[in-house]
Amino acid sequence: MVEITRKQREIQLRTQEILRVAKPILLAEGLQALTMDRVAALMQYAKGTIYNHFPNKEEIVLALALEAMKLRHKLFEKAASGDRPARIRLMSIGLACEFYTQRCTEEFQIEQWMRNSNIWDKSSPDRQTVIRQCEAGCMQIVAGLVRESLSHGELQSPKHLSPEEMVFGLWAITFGSQILTASSPSLQALGIFDPIRSTRIHCCQLLNGFGWQPILSVDEYLNLVEQIASEFFPQFEQIQREHR
Amino acid sequence: MVEITRKQREIQLRTQEILRVAKPILLAEGLQALTMDRVAALMQYAKGTIYNHFPNKEEIVLALALEAMKLRHKLFEKAASGDRPARIRLMSIGLACEFYTQRCTEEFQIEQWMRNSNIWDKSSPDRQTVIRQCEAGCMQIVAGLVRESLSHGELQSPKHLSPEEMVFGLWAITFGSQILTASSPSLQALGIFDPIRSTRIHCCQLLNGFGWQPILSVDEYLNLVEQIASEFFPQFEQIQREHR
DNA sequence: GTAAAAATTGACTTCTCGTCAATAATTGAC
DNA sequence: GTCAATTATTGACGAGAAGTCAATTTTTAC
CATH class of the missing domain: 1.10.357 (Tetracycline Repressor; domain 2)
Incomplete structure (x- = not known):
């Protein structure tokens, strides 16, 4: 029923990756240390790509929640x-x-x-x-x-x-x-x-x-x-x- | 015992004024709306003066608390x-x-x-x-x-x-x-x-x-x-x- | 192979924080 | 009252993060 391309799967996985990267930053250094720039740099993507997944960092936190x-x-x-x-x-x-x-x-x-x-x-x-x-x-x-x-x-x-x-x-x-x-x-x-x-x-x-x-x-x-x-x-x- | 000049009294009063100005902003618009610039503008002081009273806006909130x-x-x-x-x-x-x-x-x-x-x-x-x-x-x-x-x-x-x-x-x-x-x-x-x-x-x-x-x-x-x-x-x- | 659609990029604008050298006001000794 | 020392005020500035978007690259569908 639901078709899913390789690309779409990749994107879904990346959403998970973002959470995996963001979690330790939030836990160890708090909200202010969690910046989109930093997540992007750590994952070696441009910031805009991260914004495609989450409209702001707060949403990342809620996704983790x-x-x-x-x-x-x-x-x-x-x-x-x-x-x-x-x-x-x-x-x-x-x-x-x-x-x-x-x-x-x-x-x-x-x-x-x-x-x-x-x-x-x-x-x-x-x-x-x-x-x-x-x-x-x-x-x-x-x-x-x-x-x-x-x-x-x-x-x-x-x-x-x-x-x-x-x-x-x-x-x-x-x-x-x-x-x-x-x-x-x-x-x-x-x-x-x-x-x-x-x-x-x-x-x-x-x-x-x-x-x-x-x-x-x-x-x-x-x-x-x-x-x-x-x-x-x-x-x-x-x-x-x-x-x- | 404790000497207090007119100027010092003024300053103490201003601390209260800052809280009085900050409170409705915090209550009505939240933390992000409470900026030092805005408080300073509302009180017609320079930002630096507000910083003489409180090292950051969070301290204002705690003072209110x-x-x-x-x-x-x-x-x-x-x-x-x-x-x-x-x-x-x-x-x-x-x-x-x-x-x-x-x-x-x-x-x-x-x-x-x-x-x-x-x-x-x-x-x-x-x-x-x-x-x-x-x-x-x-x-x-x-x-x-x-x-x-x-x-x-x-x-x-x-x-x-x-x-x-x-x-x-x-x-x-x-x-x-x-x-x-x-x-x-x-x-x-x-x-x-x-x-x-x-x-x-x-x-x-x-x-x-x-x-x-x-x-x-x-x-x-x-x-x-x-x-x-x-x-x-x-x-x-x-x-x-x-x-x- | 190619054209349309989708995804990615990063420079750019905007905003706020917090600093600090320059300036102004106040104080107190004379 | 004057003046030097102290104290307070100012606002331009640097740093850094948020969020945008036109240009570019990749993917998809035919």
């Missing part, structure tokens, strides 16, 4: 799979977030760049839409688990909150913790020594607060998380490798 | 004052956050700019330190309430979490919710219609999870929050006015 979010999405999918109780699989998603932040540090860092208003505001609505869809996809995986639990009776819909609003709480606490951890280098000075453990505990209390079965004590929860981690982390690593 | 955080700090102080149980005063701090986000939108927006790595990384360590201290000051107000509750026996130190780690949870969920609300325009599309109410409920569940007396049902909590709001919001408004 989309790659990163796709990895996150894959991790979420893996975590949500299997036939354990939904609450347990939800815990796995928490672990996927931890894995992503800690072991996919480059991707996590690039996701932060994406939230930079300089970058976001300069990029095209199209790319913004694609990224939002990917975000919504992650959200929906989690919301799916909530709905499943509701239909299986492991969770009574609290009269106060919709499934999505429950997800919002978990999302906010996980996301908030990660941003604070990443952006407040003085967290230790403030007396917070193990933010990951704290976040696990807070999630546990939120889930218990929802009345989500099986209710777990903090100790049970922490043990179970460790157990799940030892099982999932190798699988996550596999996904991470495949993602390249 | 510091003003914003001082307002936040004042709101926190007000919320934490009084002689009600610490848990109730903690709820007031949650309301202070809501007030800040919703009614001090300019300040809130500027705080977001501050977290922009372009800006943060270009500013001087000195200014960064001052800002961190202000942030730590807010944190300490909250941590103080936790410690007070511990000493009054309203709160048993959970074996799992230090006071600061409890604050971290509340901080993360509040902060995370606000960032998500501010940066995901599609929150409605995802099924989250009243993020503020959701956040209140999640905080309530976290506090109950800590076993913090008085334990409140969600309904009781929501009612009480409304009650406190009607009392505090006028006071917050007063502080906001004085802040100018």
Whole structure:
């Protein structure tokens, strides 16, 4: 159906090459070091050619961010799979977030760049839409688990909150913790020594607060998380490798 | 003690003027519209004079951010004052956050700019330190309430979490919710219609999870929050006015 | 082999940042 | 009040990146 010439394939590959070249510059030296001139020089193309692929450098960053979010999405999918109780699989998603932040540090860092208003505001609505869809996809995986639990009776819909609003709480606490951890280098000075453990505990209390079965004590929860981690982390690593 | 000439006073006032001129540009047109040339032209000074006050525009933004955080700090102080149980005063701090986000939108927006790595990384360590201290000051107000509750026996130190780690949870969920609300325009599309109410409920569940007396049902909590709001919001408004 | 279409090139314009030598204003000693 | 020293102000300038586009080269289709 879709014809594709050698030339067109070459061009598509070059788009990937640009991202491959831009990524380490962005990660190591920041946005200001990432210039179209530099990318062009490194790839031995004229600047105009790079502009044929991306209308500005911000779009390069968002393209990298989309790659990163796709990895996150894959991790979420893996975590949500299997036939354990939904609450347990939800815990796995928490672990996927931890894995992503800690072991996919480059991707996590690039996701932060994406939230930079300089970058976001300069990029095209199209790319913004694609990224939002990917975000919504992650959200929906989690919301799916909530709905499943509701239909299986492991969770009574609290009269106060919709499934999505429950997800919002978990999302906010996980996301908030990660941003604070990443952006407040003085967290230790403030007396917070193990933010990951704290976040696990807070999630546990939120889930218990929802009345989500099986209710777990903090100790049970922490043990179970460790157990799940030892099982999932190798699988996550596999996904991470495949993602390249 | 400190001698100050007319000229020096003039210069100090001009620093304030620069901020006053820069603020609406930043808020309405973003960072790229805020140029030293433009500020200089608007104030009818040469560019070099502006550079005598701020070594770059990023420092202007951080100076504005510091003003914003001082307002936040004042709101926190007000919320934490009084002689009600610490848990109730903690709820007031949650309301202070809501007030800040919703009614001090300019300040809130500027705080977001501050977290922009372009800006943060270009500013001087000195200014960064001052800002961190202000942030730590807010944190300490909250941590103080936790410690007070511990000493009054309203709160048993959970074996799992230090006071600061409890604050971290509340901080993360509040902060995370606000960032998500501010940066995901599609929150409605995802099924989250009243993020503020959701956040209140999640905080309530976290506090109950800590076993913090008085334990409140969600309904009781929501009612009480409304009650406190009607009392505090006028006071917050007063502080906001004085802040100018 | 050739003409049309597509892709590539890099010089050029524009913009902003940040500097600094020259100039102006202020201060304080006399 | 004068004058030299100090301090502040000015704006032309250099550097460097963004983004454009007419000219040139390569590819494609016949």
